[in-house]
Amino acid sequence: MSSSVRAELVCFESSCRARFPITEVLYNCPQCGGLIEATYSGPRPSGAELRGLFRQRRLNNAPLDASGVWRYRELFPFLDDYAHVVTLREGCTPLLDSPIAAQYGGLDRLAFKHQGFNPTGSFKDNGMTAGASQARRLGMKRVACVSTGNTSASMAAYAAAAGLEALIFLPRGNISFGKLAQALEYGARTLEVEANFDQILALVRVLAARLGIYLLNSMNPFRVEGQKTIVFEMLDQRDWQAPDWIVLPGGNLGNTSAFGKALREACELGLIDKLPRIAVIQAAGAAPFHEMFVHGGEFKAVTNPETLATAIRIGDPVSWPKALHEVRSCNGTVEKVTEQEIADAKAMIGRAGIGCEPASAATLAGIRKLTAAGVIARNADVVAALTGNVLKDPDYIYKYHTGKLEAPDGVKLQSTFGNKSIVVPNDPDRIAALLQ
Ligand SMILES: *Cc1c(COP(=O)(O)O)cnc(C)c1O
Numbered sequence: 001m002s003s004s005v006r007a008e009l010v011c012f013e014s015s016c017r018a019r020f021p022i023t024e025v026l027y028n029c030p031q032c033g034g035l036i037e038a039t040y041s042g043p044r045p046s047g048a049e050l051r052g053l054f055r056q057r058r059l060n061n062a063p064l065d066a067s068g069v070w071r072y073r074e075l076f077p078f079l080d081d082y083a084h085v086v087t088l089r090e091g092c093t094p095l096l097d098s099p100i101a102a103q104y105g106g107l108d109r110l111a112f113k114h115q116g117f118n119p120t121g122s123f124k125d126n127g128m129t130a131g132a133s134q135a136r137r138l139g140m141k142r143v144a145c146v147s148t149g150n151t152s153a154s155m156a157a158y159a160a161a162a163g164l165e166a167l168i169f170l171p172r173g174n175i176s177f178g179k180l181a182q183a184l185e186y187g188a189r190t191l192e193v194e195a196n197f198d199q200i201l202a203l204v205r206v207l208a209a210r211l212g213i214y215l216l217n218s219m220n221p222f223r224v225e226g227q228k229t230i231v232f233e234m235l236d237q238r239d240w241q242a243p244d245w246i247v248l249p250g251g252n253l254g255n256t257s258a259f260g261k262a263l264r265e266a267c268e269l270g271l272i273d274k275l276p277r278i279a280v281i282q283a284a285g286a287a288p289f290h291e292m293f294v295h296g297g298e299f300k301a302v303t304n305p306e307t308l309a310t311a312i313r314i315g316d317p318v319s320w321p322k323a324l325h326e327v328r329s330c331n332g333t334v335e336k337v338t339e340q341e342i343a344d345a346k347a348m349i350g351r352a353g354i355g356c357e358p359a360s361a362a363t364l365a366g367i368r369k370l371t372a373a374g375v376i377a378r379n380a381d382v383v384a385a386l387t388g389n390v391l392k393d394p395d396y397i398y399k400y401h402t403g404k405l406e407a408p409d410g411v412k413l414q415s416t417f418g419n420k421s422i423v424v425p426n427d428p429d430r431i432a433a434l435l436q
């Protein structure tokens with residue numbers, strides 16, 4: 001089906017729009033330095049045909065159809081041969097209604113699209129299956145990223161499954177153990193460099209060209225293509241009824257670009273008949289996108305981004321031009337939330353029996369603010385994306401519930417919904433008395 005579709009890489013800058021073959025190894029436009037995106041032209045099935053096809057594939061056990069990403073392959077047809085695909089049956093994540101979280105957020109109803117149910121526990125898998133498949137198609141033997149977080153965990157797993165060598169570059173001494181543990185377990189070669197994130201990225205770009213390494217960092221356009229399926233699967237689970245709002249956390253803003261592109265393309269293909277509004281939530285200590293959106297002017301990076309929600313501790317987000325375009329196209333908004341607001345919203349998501357990592361909880365904290373301000377109506381139909389699994393950051397959870405969680409500036413956070421364990425004697429009478 002994809003053979004009749006023409007896929008190309010295009011410079012995202014409207015003043016440039018230079019085009020390149022889909023098989024060119026590009027992370028930025030060689031002419032203007034702009035971001036690169038994939039585009040498709042040529043005949044594609046109608047919205048009704050696609051909806052039927054996707055539904056029918058849910059009954060199929062073939063790996064490509066059982067994947068919650070590749071099931072939607074007509075919506076990102078960049079491969080000419082699906083034998084290149086490496087899948088861990090990513091996606092297929094639940095859409096969970098939560099009355100408890102809805103009430104906390106000031107809404108009549110709220111559903112979470114929980115990407116923490118992915119194979120390595122975050123939405124990075126939706127993108128990584130696409131990026132790793134493109135690496136195989138290009139005949140690459142090695143893939144690399146600069147990341148201490150969910151990107152390295154995900155890349156390590158997909159590289160291992162694909163038989164590619166995984167190289168993870170890290171700033172020395174700045175390691176988050178929970179997520180790094182996954183990378184080590186999946187067999188990635190991990191290199192600690194005496195430099196900061198931006199310096200290492202520049203270094204890796206030099207090495208990539210010299211050693212034929214394929215980069216799977218945020219600016220890789222194929223990761224965005226895979227992440228679009230988070231939205232497609234959510235719409236499919238709602239029988240293609242678009243919600244009013246989609247809320248997600250913003251770090252490097254790759255996911256915001258993916259969500260916006262998915263929604264525009266779903267509208268163009270007739271899969272949905274209205275464009276939902278996107279609300280991006282940033283942590284107050286790492287909110288350059290919020291700053292620009294609210295106050296206008298030039299984009300200014302934050303030099304010392306600080307938040308305990310490490311997955312969104314990004315001062316200079318790579319994908320802000322794409323994200324800005326998407327948020328404006330859908331009449332969306334950007335909000336920021338404090339460490340306390342994130343921590344309490346996270347505990348509420350836990351109390352709802354759902355749970356997530358800190359960055360994900362920025363969504364519910366943001367919804368609470370946006371409903372209070374009247375931006376999102378109480379009766380709006382809202383879906384929030386939970387980006388990572390509750391077990392990614394157990395240290396944060398333990399500290400919150402025992403009153404030991406400190407914000408990066410050293411201020412102790414309130415354990416508003418704290419839940420401490422109780423020490424009891426080995427005595428049934430006293431335990432029974434306590435539990436009365
Ligand atoms: C990567 C990540 C984010 C941020 O996504 P961006 O695309 O960088 O904006 C948020 N939450 C989790 C759990 C992540 O892993």
Ligand SMILES: [Zn+2]
Nearest residue numbers: 011016029032
């Ligand atoms: Zn360009």
